[in-house]
Amino acid sequence: MANDFPKTADIVIIGGGINGVATAYYLAKSGRKNVILLEKNTVCSGSTGRCGAGIRAQWGLELNCRMALACLDTFEHLDEELGLPTGLNQSGYIMVAYQEKEWSQFQKNVEVQHRLGIMSEVFTDFKRARELCPGFACEDAIGFTFYQRDGHADPFLTTFAFQEAAKRYGAKFYKFTEVTGLTVEHGHIKGVKTNRGDISCDCVVNCAGSWAQDVAAMAGIKLPNWAERHQIFITEPVEPGVCPPMLMSFSGNYYVQQRPHGSIIAGESPSGPRKIGYTSNVDPLASIARVVLKLLPRTKNIRVVRQWAGRYDMTPDSAPILGETDVKGFWHATGFSGHGFMLGPVSGQVMAALLNGTKPIIDPTIMDYHRFERGEKIVEPMVV
Amino acid sequence: MAKAHVICRCEEVEIDTIREWIARGYDTFDELKRELRVGMGPCQGRGCRDIILRELSKATGKPISEIGPGTMRPPVKPIKIGLLAADYREEK
Numbered sequence: 001m002a003n004d005f006p007k008t009a010d011i012v013i014i015g016g017g018i019n020g021v022a023t024a025y026y027l028a029k030s031g032r033k034n035v036i037l038l039e040k041n042t043v044c045s046g047s048t049g050r051c052g053a054g055i056r057a058q059w060g061l062e063l064n065c066r067m068a069l070a071c072l073d074t075f076e077h078l079d080e081e082l083g084l085p086t087g088l089n090q091s092g093y094i095m096v097a098y099q100e101k102e103w104s105q106f107q108k109n110v111e112v113q114h115r116l117g118i119m120s121e122v123f124t125d126f127k128r129a130r131e132l133c134p135g136f137a138c139e140d141a142i143g144f145t146f147y148q149r150d151g152h153a154d155p156f157l158t159t160f161a162f163q164e165a166a167k168r169y170g171a172k173f174y175k176f177t178e179v180t181g182l183t184v185e186h187g188h189i190k191g192v193k194t195n196r197g198d199i200s201c202d203c204v205v206n207c208a209g210s211w212a213q214d215v216a217a218m219a220g221i222k223l224p225n226w227a228e229r230h231q232i233f234i235t236e237p238v239e240p241g242v243c244p245p246m247l248m249s250f251s252g253n254y255y256v257q258q259r260p261h262g263s264i265i266a267g268e269s270p271s272g273p274r275k276i277g278y279t280s281n282v283d284p285l286a287s288i289a290r291v292v293l294k295l296l297p298r299t300k301n302i303r304v305v306r307q308w309a310g311r312y313d314m315t316p317d318s319a320p321i322l323g324e325t326d327v328k329g330f331w332h333a334t335g336f337s338g339h340g341f342m343l344g345p346v347s348g349q350v351m352a353a354l355l356n357g358t359k360p361i362i363d364p365t366i367m368d369y370h371r372f373e374r375g376e377k378i379v380e381p382m383v384v
Numbered sequence: 385m386a387k388a389h390v391i392c393r394c395e396e397v398e399i400d401t402i403r404e405w406i407a408r409g410y411d412t413f414d415e416l417k418r419e420l421r422v423g424m425g426p427c428q429g430r431g432c433r434d435i436i437l438r439e440l441s442k443a444t445g446k447p448i449s450e451i452g453p454g455t456m457r458p459p460v461k462p463i464k465i466g467l468l469a470a471d472y473r474e475e476k
Contacts, residue, residue, distance in 0.1 A: 042415050049418060156418035164408070173409075236426045236462055261421075280458060282471075289468035303462035305426050 006172070009201045010034035011355065012192050014179050014215055016043035018155065018341050019333045020207030021162040022348025025082075028169035030352055035171040038194060040178035040211075044159040047209045048341050050310025052232060052255055052267050054246055055342040056093045056150040057118045060109035060381040064319075065116050067346050067362050072149050074345040083168075084161035087154030089260045094132060095145045095382075096249040103142045105381050110145055120147040132245050135298050141249075152246060152257050155341050162348075179208075182218040182330070189219060189329040205331045205351060210276070210311040212334035219327045224372050225335050227276040228314050230269060231284040233307040235299075237262030243296060250384060254291045264302065266292045269384045280309045312338040312384075317371075319378035322350060322364040331355065332369060338384060392432040394425020402436060406443045413437060413454030423454060426462050 011027060013020045016039030024037045039045075055075060057068040078086050097103040106122070113120050123129070124143045130136050132146060163173060174196070181193035182204065191200040208215040210227035217223075243264055246257040256266040266288050285307050292299055315321060315335035320343065324331050333351050336343055346362060353360035366378060389399040397420050410416055413423070413436060422436060423429030433453060441448045 042412055044418055045414065160410075160419055234424075235465070282458075283473075285459070286468050286472040289465045290472040293465050293469040300466035301464050303426070303464050304459065304468060305428065305462045306424070306457045307459065308457055 005174070005197045006034075006036060006199055007197070008034070009036045009199050011036070011203045011205065012199055012201045013037040013205045013207055014192070015039065015046075015207035015209055015211070016159075016163075016173065016175070017046050017048035017207060017209050018044075018159050018162070018344030019209070019336070019347050020205070021159050021166065022344045023205055023207060023333060023351040024171045024173075025162045025166035025169070026348045026352035027355060028166050028171040030356055032356070033170065035166075036199070037171065037173045038177045038179055038192070039173065039175045042175045043163055043173065044156050047311050047313060048155050048159055048344070050232070050308055051155055051338075051341045052257070052265060053152040053155050053259075053341065054093070054150075054248070054255065054257065055152060056147070056246075058093055058095055058109065058113060058120055058145060058147050058150060058382065060105065060112060061378065062112055062116065063362070063366065063378065064380055064382070065113055065118055067343055069116060069118060070346045070349075070361055071342055074349070075153060078158070078161070078345065082161040082165040084157065084164055086158040086161055087260065088151065089153065090149050090151040092132065092146055092148045092245040093150035094129060094245050094247050096138060096141045096247065096252055097143045098141055098249060098251040100142065102251050106143060106145050109382060113147075118147060120145050133243060133247060134241065135296055136247065137295055137297060146245065150246065152259070154259070158341075179215060179218070182215070184219050184327050184330075187326070187328055189327055203329045203331070203355065205333060205355070207333050209334065209336075209340065210313045212313060212332070216325070216332065219325070219330050221325045221327060221330065223321065223332075223334070223369060224316050225321075226314050227311040228270065229276055229278070229309050229311055230267060230338070231280055231288070231307065231309045232265065232267035233285060233288055233304045235264040235302045236305050238264070238302055242299065242302070247295060250382075252291070254288075254295070256292055256295060264292070264299065276311065278309050278311070280307050313340065314338075315372075317377035317379065318383040319380060320347065320367055321369045322347060322367040323354065323369070325369065391435050392420070392422040392425065394427050394431070395421040397422050397432070399439070402439055403443075406439060411440055411444055412452060413440065414452070417454055428456070429454065
């Protein structure tokens with residue numbers, strides 16, 4: 001194995017989550033040669049594979065609405081394009097407001113959404129909520145928004161589908177390959193050091209998710225990112241229709257969805273110290289179960305089979321960092337703050353366009369990492 | 385009808401499918417689990433894990449002792465949501 005490890009590459013992508021793998025795919029598809037991806041564990045072993053799998057266009061900021069809409073457009077044709085299933089299930093998201101301030105924000109968001117063609121439904125009638133999600137105990141909610149094109153896909157299947165399609169276009173993937181250093185000369189990236197050997201290369205993309213800050217530091221670039229642990233569980237598969245749409249609330253601190261396969265996935269945001277490890281503990285299990293039971297009382301006898309923890313790769317404004325850094329040839333697609341899976345297929349297209357010098361489908365200028373030093377923030381109301 | 389050799393009974397995954405994905409380079413238990421859901425069902429891999437590790441050993445030429453068994457996650461046995469919820473305590 002060691003002797004077939006490459007000594008040079010045109011583009012090295014660091015990190016085998018959805019963002020890295022999608023970037024590799026779109027680059028290889030555009031005709032770029034010698035695109036290689038390095039993953040220190042196995043593809044989809046980090047944040048992507050541990051996420052809640054949701055995809056939504058219900059955002060408050062025009063930029064995010066546009067990105068998310070482009071993602072839905074992409075996801076809707078992805079199985080066909082990649083030649084493998086992604087497990088897309090457009091069963092819609094019900095966003096639930098429990099506070100007046102939150103509810104008035106939702107109404108503002110919907111104005112933005114409608115202007116951009118995201119025809120989300122706004123209602124306060126519990127009966128409508130229960131039409132969409134039978135048995136939904138929501139009498140304490142003030143209002144709801146619903147968008148049918150939202151939903152969820154399988155993060156593993158999606159990422160592996162991108163990987164297999166990227167391989168067909170010639171991209172190479174190296175697992176158990178950890179980046180240990182970056183070589184910078186006169187302000188230009190020149191190479192990548194790994195546990196399997198050095199690669200000389202003048203274009204590197206940092207898609208390392210919750211390790212992105214460490215990778216950036218190897219080239220002397222300081223990112224304000226941090227990793228935040230979130231926990232989640234999944235039940236045994238049960239008949240469909242127990243939780244048809246994704247239920248999500250910021251003030252209620254929950255999301256619950258049922259995969260087409262029948263399993264129910266539910267999670268909450270951490271309270272208390274936001275530890276960065278991957279270990280899970282028993283408290284969130286009880287806490288998430290309590291919330292699910294309250295929302296959907298008939299889940300009482302459904303069994304939880306597995307629990308796990310994943311990391312949000314957070315930035316100070318919970319918006320991603322996309323673009324080149326002060327080190328020429330060293331690019332970033334990081335800081336997705338819990339939305340990397342849903343935005344990955346679009347960020348992959350944007351990164352490929354930036355690296356090819358063509359016009360990206362979304363202008364990422366505002367997502368430059370220097371915004372934090374300038375004291376600017378991308379203020380999005382619809383994030384955890 | 386051809387005989388189907390189901391290895392993971394929870395998720396109904398056949399040995400041929402497992403071999404196909406190993407041949408594509410998915411040669412760790414966790415990668416197979418993520419693609420095929422082997423070990424994700426109610427038994428959590430109690431039925432299929434050893435058989436799959438043996439397949440991985442055959443394909444890679446490594447002894448089973450050198451092949452990672454994949455991540456085992458809590459809870460050890462499936463627990464009802466109602467029971468777990470009853471265990472909730474307010475944080476101090």
